[in-house]
Amino acid sequence: MFFIFSVMGSAQTYKMIDTADYLQRKEFLKSFAGNNEVFIKKLKSQYSGKTGSELSRIYKEFGTDFEKQVKNKDFIFRSEFENEIKSLIQRLRKSNPNIPQDLKILVARDNTPNAYCLADGTFVINMGLYNWLNSEDQIAAVITHELGIRLMSIR
Structure with a gap:
């Protein structure tokens, strides 16, 4: 009898559902989708014909893939790393007030040593x-490099 109950008890699989960052992910996705749509419309107005259509298609595909990554929890929305990056950016703003106030920061679970800034101003830094x-x-140097590229592309 003990054997049967122990087997039945171990047969139950407990899968924890991580909902701690659900609201942040949902809010980010809504904002990202809207910003990406605006960016695509801007591309269509700047580039006519085949070039505009091709750029629009590329950014739509990128947006869809990026949204899947966010939904797949490839990014951490509340972490000590995010707080550290925000703190670094606040200190950088003291020297350069041109750093956008609405900058969104995502920390990716990716182990690749990389960082990038999306067209809508979302800054992504990989855990690697x-x-x-x-x-x-060194992290501040990477951040300023990515922000510099973004600031140049706005002008």
């Missing part, structure tokens, strides 16, 4: 960058 770099100054 923390393992690869040695100091906060």
Whole structure:
């Protein structure tokens, strides 16, 4: 009898549902979708014909793939890394007030040492960058590089 109950008890699979960042993900996805749509319309107005259509298609596909990654929890919405990056950016703003106030920051679970800034101003930093770099100054250098590219593309 004990054997039967122990087997039945171990047959039950407990799967924890992570909903801690559900609202942040939902809000981000809504904002991202709207911003991506605006960006695509801007591309269509700037580039006519085949070029505009092709660029629009590429960014629609990218947006769809990126949204899938967010839904798939490839990004961490509440973490010590996000707070560290926000703190770094606040300190950088003291030296450069041109850094956008509405900058969105995502921390990716990816182990690749990489960071990038999307067209809508979303800044993505991979967890692997923390393992690869040695100091906060190096992370700040990567952040300023990505932000510099974004600020140049706005003008």
